[in-house]
Amino acid sequence: MAENDVPPVAVTHGVVHYGDRAVLHGVDLRVETGQAVALLGANGSGKSTLIKSSLGLVRLTGGEAALFGTPVPRFRAWHRVGYVPQRLGAGSGVPATVREVVSAGRLSRRVLGLPARKRDRLIVERALEAVGLADRAKDPVTSLSGGQQQRTLIARALAAEPELLVLDEPTAGVDAASQEALAAVLSDRVADGATVLLVAHELGPLEPLIDRAVVLSHGRIVHDGPVPEPAGVHAEPGHVHVHPHAKEEERLWT
Numbered sequence: 347m348a349e350n351d352v353p354p355v356a357v358t359h360g361v362v363h364y365g366d367r368a369v370l371h372g373v374d375l376r377v378e379t380g381q382a383v384a385l386l387g388a389n390g391s392g393k394s395t396l397i398k399s400s401l402g403l404v405r406l407t408g409g410e411a412a413l414f415g416t417p418v419p420r421f422r423a424w425h426r427v428g429y430v431p432q433r434l435g436a437g438s439g440v441p442a443t444v445r446e447v448v449s450a451g452r453l454s455r456r457v458l459g460l461p462a463r464k465r466d467r468l469i470v471e472r473a474l475e476a477v478g479l480a481d482r483a484k485d486p487v488t489s490l491s492g493g494q495q496q497r498t499l500i501a502r503a504l505a506a507e508p509e510l511l512v513l514d515e516p517t518a519g520v521d522a523a524s525q526e527a528l529a530a531v532l533s534d535r536v537a538d539g540a541t542v543l544l545v546a547h548e549l550g551p552l553e554p555l556i557d558r559a560v561v562l563s564h565g566r567i568v569h570d571g572p573v574p575e576p577a578g579v580h581a582e583p584g585h586v587h588v589h590p591h592a593k594e595e596e597r598l599w600t
């Protein structure tokens with residue numbers, strides 16, 4: 347299908363400056379339909395900046411970004427995209443319950459003016475269960491820990507069933523059982539044809555789902571291929587990609 351030739355995410359020669367400081371130095375990232383891509387790298391290597399700039403949340407100072415083939419400044423089909431930031435913005439003291447926040451993810455899918463249908467409610471319940479928050483559905487989000495708030499946002503994005511899911515550190519501060527549940531639900535979404543781009547420090551239970559790893563170091567891509575081993579085995583047979591920054595990359599995993 348021609349549609350499949352259009353990459354959901356394409357950043358071409360992406361450059362980002364914060365003030366005078368360049369934090370992305372001409373990065374190329376193209377994510378194809380149905381791929382599950384992990385963006386890895388040390389703190390401050392530019393992972394969040396790259397995904398934010400791919401969505402137009404951070405302005406590129408060089409290069410361009412397109413979503414589903416449309417340059418981001420002209421992109422309007424936001425219902426096709428689900429984005430989960432690292433944390434709820436500080437001071438977002440909205441007294442909404444967990445279920446209300448997750449239900450908001452269904453809004454773009456609902457027929458305007460009609461009450462939530464049974465299917466919407468079911469999808470919301472499934473999303474809450476997938477992140478292990480079904481028993482907290484009635485609680486205000488503000489009463490949750492940072493990790494639980496993050497999981498609320500993940501459930502909201504899942505409930506919207508977008509074609510492209512972009513998640514910034516979805517497993518940070520999340521217990522092992524919830525990481526497994528998240529991996530299962532993301533696998534389901536990929537099996538349904540969705541595309542996943544996520545930032546992670548450690549993949550853990552997400553690893554089987556990931557079919558491509560992109561490693562950033564100091565604002566540059568230093569690896570693009572299979573998931574690298576956590577430490578120092580880059581030269582072993584089976585490690586497909588060898589690059590000139592192997593030492594640097596090893597440090598990312600310590």
Ligand SMILES: Nc1ncnc2c1ncn2[C@@H]1O[C@H](COP(=O)(O)OP(=O)(O)OP(=O)(O)O)[C@@H](O)[C@H]1O
Nearest residue numbers: 364365369387388389390391392393394395396545
């Ligand atoms: N709004 C901002 N203003 C100024 N500098 C910023 C801003 N956001 C990020 N930076 C800096 O840009 C660099 C890249 O940050 P970024 O958050 O993209 O890295 P990261 O790889 O996602 O890090 P982490 O793993 O800690 O989330 C860092 O040095 C960071 O301090």
